[in-house]
Amino acid sequence: MHELSIVSSVVDSVTETLKAYPGATVREVRLRVGVLASVVEDALQFCYGIASEGTPLEGSTLVVKVLPVIAHCSSCAQDVEIPSLQSFRCPRCGEPVSDLRQGRELEIESIEIDEVTETV
Amino acid sequence: MTTRIVELRRGILKKNDELAAGLRGRFEAAGVLVLNLVSSPGTGKTAFLQRTLTELLARGSRAAALVGDLETDNDARRLAASGAPVRQINTHGICHLEAEMVGKHLEGWDLGALDYLFIENVGNLVCPSSYDLGEKIRVALLSVTEGEDKPLKYPTMFNSADAAVITKIDIAEACSFDREVALRNINEIRPGIRVFETSAKTGAGLAEWLDYLARERSARER
Numbered sequence: 001m002h003e004l005s006i007v008s009s010v011v012d013s014v015t016e017t018l019k020a021y022p023g024a025t026v027r028e029v030r031l032r033v034g035v036l037a038s039v040v041e042d043a044l045q046f047c048y049g050i051a052s053e054g055t056p057l058e059g060s061t062l063v064v065k066v067l068p069v070i071a072h073c074s075s076c077a078q079d080v081e082i083p084s085l086q087s088f089r090c091p092r093c094g095e096p097v098s099d100l101r102q103g104r105e106l107e108i109e110s111i112e113i114d115e116v117t118e119t120v
Numbered sequence: 121m122t123t124r125i126v127e128l129r130r131g132i133l134k135k136n137d138e139l140a141a142g143l144r145g146r147f148e149a150a151g152v153l154v155l156n157l158v159s160s161p162g163t164g165k166t167a168f169l170q171r172t173l174t175e176l177l178a179r180g181s182r183a184a185a186l187v188g189d190l191e192t193d194n195d196a197r198r199l200a201a202s203g204a205p206v207r208q209i210n211t212h213g214i215c216h217l218e219a220e221m222v223g224k225h226l227e228g229w230d231l232g233a234l235d236y237l238f239i240e241n242v243g244n245l246v247c248p249s250s251y252d253l254g255e256k257i258r259v260a261l262l263s264v265t266e267g268e269d270k271p272l273k274y275p276t277m278f279n280s281a282d283a284a285v286i287t288k289i290d291i292a293e294a295c296s297f298d299r300e301v302a303l304r305n306i307n308e309i310r311p312g313i314r315v316f317e318t319s320a321k322t323g324a325g326l327a328e329w330l331d332y333l334a335r336e337r338s339a340r341e342r
Contacts, residue, residue: 002215002247009132017128027123031132038249038276085275087308096311104280106250108128114121 003043006106007051007062014111018056023116026060030112034067034105035085041066069103136251139219143226143254150231153337154239156255158277160270161243163263164287166195167320169240173202175330176236183236186225188217190242199240205229216247219254235337245274256282257336263287264297271302271309278309283316285329290319 010029018024033039041064048062069082073090079101080090090097131137147154157165169185176183184205187195196208207225209217222239231237239255241248260281262270265288271278278284284306292299299317306315314332318325 002250005214006132006250009135013128013130013132013134017126021124021126036249036276036279038246085279085309086272088279088311089308096307098311100279106132108130108132110125110127110129112123112125115124117122 003039004047004051006039007044007047010048010108011051011055011057013108014057015055017111018113021113021115024056024113026057026111026113028061028063028112029057030063030065030109032065032067032105032107032109034103035069036100036103037106039106065109067102067105070101071097072099072101073097074099133250133252136219139223140252140254143219143223144256146231147237147254147256150234152231152234152237153257153333154237154253154255155257155259155333156239156241156248156253157259157261158241158245158248158281159243159261159263160245160266163243163261163266164320165240165243165261166198168261168285168287168318169238170199170202171320171323171326172238172329172333173199173204175326176333177203179330181235181334182233183238184229184234185238185240186222187240188221188242190214195240211242215242215244216251217241217253218251222253236333245270245277249277249280259283259285261285261287262302264289264292264295264302268298268302268305271305275309278306281310281313283314283332284310286315286317288319288321289317289324290322 014029044064045062052058070079071082073080075093075095076090083091088097159165173183185199186207186209187199188209188211189195190211190213193208196206199206209221209225239253258281260278316325316329
């Protein structure tokens with residue numbers, strides 16, 4: 001249960017970014033989270049409300065895009081999606097796969113903000 | 121008001137990852153092989169590590185350990201009985217070790233005077249998998265008392281491991297431990313991983329483990 005520290009890092013990181021956009025308010029924060037990242041979306045959402053309270057992110061929406069495991073299968077010579085975490089085998093040929101190309105991501109993809117437009 | 125999307129593409133644990141990369145550079149420059157030991161509480165990480173340290177010192181190797189727990193320095197005292205330098209990291213509630221804690225607790229140690237540094241993580245098979253500590257080898261341990269399906273239950277950790285250690289093999293029979301099933305499950309989650317079947321009590325499997333450590337260490341010197 002380290003989602004609170006994960007989400008706190010998100011809040012710090014976005015707050016830092018907002019310095020370049022004075023007065024802006026945050027509508028949405030979008031994350032990319034691989035299924036092997038060991039974080040649970042529900043827990044992230046729950047902690048987000050707590051961690052964002054009293055910050056410029058308060059009231060914004062957290063959008064979590066969950067990424068499946070993609071591995072390179074040397075037998076098929078192509079990248080394949082691994083449908084289950086119970087077996088790291090190529091779903092096409094059944095060979096074990098250990099060369100993972102996606103699934104461990106834990107990143108902030110983008111933020112959607114409302115900027116203050118300067119009036120002349 | 122104008123709405124704008126700002127692309128960030130930034131790792132959430134960027135700070136930890138950067139610190140870990142810095143540590144990894146220091147470890148490599150010093151020629152010390154660093155291992156991060158992860159398991160559930162009660163697997164026997166400390167007993168396994170104590171035996172490993174004792175054996176390494178007896179072979180003339182220079183080894184040290186950092187050990188993480190929420191509270192108490194009990195494990196550091198147990199490990200120090202091996203004669204190796206040991207430091208306790210108390211996380212005070214945090215469920216995993218982070219690179220910053222490791223860096224802080226290395227202060228004053230001459231890494232160049234070490235062949236091996238073991239980092240015993242907090243007993244937890246979930247959270248430590250997200251935190252790089254700058255280690256070369258991540259070792260996932262499971263004991264024969266935990267059930268052969270542990271790797272299936274915690275695939276994120278076992279998939280991130282470089283080696284697996286089965287502990288308490290001396291009581292396998294009493295636990296009706298099905299070795300074949302356990303090995304199959306480990307391999308299903310992390311195909312091709314090196315597995316060591318060990319007992320800190322009897323010393324079973326320790327020779328293979330120590331040979332592996334020596335090989336990994338000399339591979340670094342090349």
